[in-house]
Amino acid sequence: MTDCAQFIDRAKKIVGRDHCHTLPEQRAVYAYDAAVSDYMPGVVVFPADTAQVEQLVLLANKTNTPVTPRGAGTGMTGGSVAVCGGAVVVFSRMNRIISIDSQNLVACVQPGVITGKFQEAVEEKGLFYPPDPSSAAFSTIGGNVAQCAGGPRAVKYGVTRDYVLGLEAVTGKGEVISTGVKTAKGVVGYDLTRLIVGSAGTLALITRIFLRLLPLPESVRTLTAVFDRMEDAAGAVAQLFAAKIICRSIEYLDKAAIACAEKAMAAGLPTDAGALLLLEVDGDLASTESLAAKALEVCRQAGASQVAGLEDPERAKLYWKARKALSPALYQYGPHKINEDIVVPRNRIPQMVERINQIRERTGLTMVSFGHAGDGNIHVNIMLDKSDLAAAKKAEQAVEEIFDYTLELGGTISGEHGVGLTKAPYFSKEIGPASHRIMKEIKKVFDPNSILNPGKMP
Amino acid sequence: MTDCAQFIDRAKKIVGRDHCHTLPEQRAVYAYDAAVSDYMPGVVVFPADTAQVEQLVLLANKTNTPVTPRGAGTGMTGGSVAVCGGAVVVFSRMNRIISIDSQNLVACVQPGVITGKFQEAVEEKGLFYPPDPSSAAFSTIGGNVAQCAGGPRAVKYGVTRDYVLGLEAVTGKGEVISTGVKTAKGVVGYDLTRLIVGSAGTLALITRIFLRLLPLPESVRTLTAVFDRMEDAAGAVAQLFAAKIICRSIEYLDKAAIACAEKAMAAGLPTDAGALLLLEVDGDLASTESLAAKALEVCRQAGASQVAGLEDPERAKLYWKARKALSPALYQYGPHKINEDIVVPRNRIPQMVERINQIRERTGLTMVSFGHAGDGNIHVNIMLDKSDLAAAKKAEQAVEEIFDYTLELGGTISGEHGVGLTKAPYFSKEIGPASHRIMKEIKKVFDPNSILNPGKMP
Numbered sequence A, B: 001m002t003d004c005a006q007f008i009d010r011a012k013k014i015v016g017r018d019h020c021h022t023l024p025e026q027r028a029v030y031a032y033d034a035a036v037s038d039y040m041p042g043v044v045v046f047p048a049d050t051a052q053v054e055q056l057v058l059l060a061n062k063t064n065t066p067v068t069p070r071g072a073g074t075g076m077t078g079g080s081v082a083v084c085g086g087a088v089v090v091f092s093r094m095n096r097i098i099s100i101d102s103q104n105l106v107a108c109v110q111p112g113v114i115t116g117k118f119q120e121a122v123e124e125k126g127l128f129y130p131p132d133p134s135s136a137a138f139s140t141i142g143g144n145v146a147q148c149a150g151g152p153r154a155v156k157y158g159v160t161r162d163y164v165l166g167l168e169a170v171t172g173k174g175e176v177i178s179t180g181v182k183t184a185k186g187v188v189g190y191d192l193t194r195l196i197v198g199s200a201g202t203l204a205l206i207t208r209i210f211l212r213l214l215p216l217p218e219s220v221r222t223l224t225a226v227f228d229r230m231e232d233a234a235g236a237v238a239q240l241f242a243a244k245i246i247c248r249s250i251e252y253l254d255k256a257a258i259a260c261a262e263k264a265m266a267a268g269l270p271t272d273a274g275a276l277l278l279l280e281v282d283g284d285l286a287s288t289e290s291l292a293a294k295a296l297e298v299c300r301q302a303g304a305s306q307v308a309g310l311e312d313p314e315r316a317k318l319y320w321k322a323r324k325a326l327s328p329a330l331y332q333y334g335p336h337k338i339n340e341d342i343v344v345p346r347n348r349i350p351q352m353v354e355r356i357n358q359i360r361e362r363t364g365l366t367m368v369s370f371g372h373a374g375d376g377n378i379h380v381n382i383m384l385d386k387s388d389l390a391a392a393k394k395a396e397q398a399v400e401e402i403f404d405y406t407l408e409l410g411g412t413i414s415g416e417h418g419v420g421l422t423k424a425p426y427f428s429k430e431i432g433p434a435s436h437r438i439m440k441e442i443k444k445v446f447d448p449n450s451i452l453n454p455g456k457m458p
Helices: A006-014 A024-030 A052-064 A115-124 A143-145 A192-196 A232-244 A256-263 A285-299 A313-333 A346-363 A389-408 A424-430 A433-446 B005-015 B024-028 B048-064 B113-125 B141-147 B192-196 B231-240 B255-265 B285-302 B311-331 B344-361 B389-408 B422-432 B433-446
Strands: A043-045 A068-070 A087-090 A097-101 A106-107 A164-171 A178-179 A206-210 A219-227 A249-254 A275-283 A306-310 A337-343 A367-371 A377-384 B043-045 B069-072 B087-090 B095-099 B106-109 B163-169 B177-178 B205-212 B219-227 B250-253 B274-281 B306-310 B336-343 B366-372 B377-384
Touching: A006 A043, A006 A052, A024 A043, A024 A087, A052 A068, A052 A164, A052 A206, A068 A206, A097 A115, A106 A115, A115 A143, A143 A206, A164 A192, A164 B344, A178 A192, A178 A206, A178 B433, A192 B113, A192 B192, A192 B433, A206 B113, A219 A232, A219 A313, A219 B163, A232 A249, A232 A275, A232 A285, A232 A346, A249 A313, A256 A313, A256 A367, A256 A424, A275 A285, A275 A313, A275 A433, A285 A306, A285 A389, A285 B285, A306 A313, A313 A337, A313 A367, A313 A377, A337 A389, A346 A367, A346 A377, A346 A389, A346 B106, A346 B219, A367 B095, A377 A389, A389 A424, A424 A433, A433 B177, A433 B433, B005 B043, B005 B048, B024 B043, B043 B306, B048 B069, B048 B087, B048 B163, B048 B205, B048 B311, B069 B141, B069 B205, B095 B113, B095 B177, B106 B113, B113 B141, B141 B205, B163 B192, B219 B231, B219 B285, B219 B311, B231 B285, B231 B344, B250 B255, B250 B389, B255 B274, B255 B311, B255 B366, B274 B311, B285 B306, B306 B311, B311 B336, B311 B366, B311 B377, B336 B389, B344 B389, B377 B389, B389 B422, B422 B433
Parallel strands: A043 A087, A068 A087, B043 B087, B069 B087
Antiparallel strands: A097 A106, A106 A206, A164 A178, A164 A206, A219 A275, A219 A306, A249 A275, A249 A367, A337 A377, A367 A377, B095 B106, B106 B205, B163 B177, B163 B205, B219 B274, B219 B306, B250 B274, B250 B366, B336 B377, B366 B377
């Protein structure tokens, strides 16, 4: 028996004995995410519907049991781990695509739907759900909404927030609320929808999501541009925007990232290059071709040693697969990863890259950078063995310096991963005391007993 | 002297005597908006900067003086009138475009900037700020943000909310907060930015706005489609979406609206038609032409008696001017207007139009419909003389029936005007008690003494 015996006893009656996991080997599977591990929950519960979620939250309030919601556990900041023990609520049984309405370009899904499966389902109908975090093949829409996931296509299409029209959710008090609309527009009352988006399950458990869809673009083309120096690649990004060329994705990989992705996927990446830009343009056939030609020309003029429009879709797919495999593949550089996702104004990328290089040289740390250059969103990864205490100390100082410089450049310490556990110590660098007070009080409005995902909102 | 003598006395020291209007003839100018009138403020104050706004709010808290923020007073629901008296704070002196950053596609403005002037300023740099409420020539960005203004281009480009990256604002407690980011992405903390967007100045006074920009489309084309019957025009809208043709604007005018706009502007509108669709497509030159041809073909097949692509930009401009003049021009039908902006799922427009026709026939009321058909956003206007109490009663019942049917169809009672005063009695039709409780408590978090725009959040 765990420390939340009373909760478990009654939770079994709510969700059924089979959907309430209490054995240590069952619970261990839910003790980690992509960033942190070893937070063993007292129980793992799998509700079947909104009514069960509601009853679980009411029960958690009565028994003072922490409730941590979890999609697929692919988060990058420890957002879905039960730092205070208690119950992990997993939404894998609530995984139905309820409707895809082609006439109104609106879909309704349960939170446990795998994002990639949803993308496929809408694409079969000639529709398009743009948000595409690298974890899309595994992560859930509910988790994406809770964290406001981004991904490469945000340059043109925005992030998860921009596609959420309305929600059904259970607040920390155990009230079922409907927020927002199922229509293109709506402004009645305060925007509770976007307040819940990105709140990492600290305000409410999301039980149903209304999503905006687009028509599937007629044509997509992947382009590559190889640079000797990372600084030139960063300059090319600024010049693409100056030329008013909006690609749907502008990804970059530095030298270490190219090597790492190539080792993982053998996609034929240019391992002798200093940096690689991976671009994607879309639209109707004619404008895609014209955009592609213009984008390649800008890259050439910005100093690319080699540019290519990948006409073979299989080859393009392989390149993107290599890009998406990067994050897990980094462990070939070390057993531990410190993974940041800072954002700077796009034209400040060269300065940020220079500073990262300086830090690398000064500290001797293994640092790998890649990310969504088109958004100024840089994934800086420090690979290390944390048992080497000197290296761990250096890494911590490096992160601090990177965050400070990010904010100095007018940026933010997290573009898409959220604060979770790992960035909590740095939260107050960015959020002032008055905003912080407001956030804490909003938390109390939704969740007066601090039942939902405790330990996550700083 | 008014009832807020103590406030006035000190406010004069904060903003200067000349920027503190106390004479009845001065105050009367700020006693109305586009929907309601006769709410005389005790004083009208014109702050010059954020520090003055902060001091005014602190003073208002000390003296228990209501503060109602005001842009240009073009709102459609009484959002900017001082229903509880006190101070109206007008942002006309805070009207600077602080920066337009072409490299990062971000602008920073003060709230008092006229939206139309801002549009012109960014267009001169080859950039584009899509939100375009019909009031754009007069209304302010601050007011647009406070109300989450929409407009015709929302079909493709979304509403004001979708362009606000971050804010500086003074809460009801008098704290200056910075929310959101100045970059393309950001997910640190709860989304206070979008909570303030659309909150109509009930949570905070907006003092600075960071806006996302786009490159100006290379080409824009206005199209018209004339229908004998409104039902066919509504059907054409559904068919445009079914054919996956995304126009940037899809406006419609019913017979009465066409006549009204033509009388106001003499634009050459087809006054014998049952309905008119006014479409706009954009993109690069080739895709604009191709989209235009496809859209016109869909309209033809949906039963349009006449379609045209307006190649003469002056003629197109005149049509849009006529469309934008509609709202004020309606007063030729009666001295009072009840102006709703319901939204239904796009494919439900035919049903809504049919119901509006039934109500018109049954009641004999003068009803004029037009609006953003591409969003399902219908401006239903009832023109009447409110001194005719029988007509007023009938109109009230008609509004009630329209709202109920809107919600039955899965819609919302306001797409862009907000709740303000005029829709407050209907708020609880759409917002459930738990959400309502949350909104009221959020109000208290920002504004514990109910200083900001009292009487507006139901």
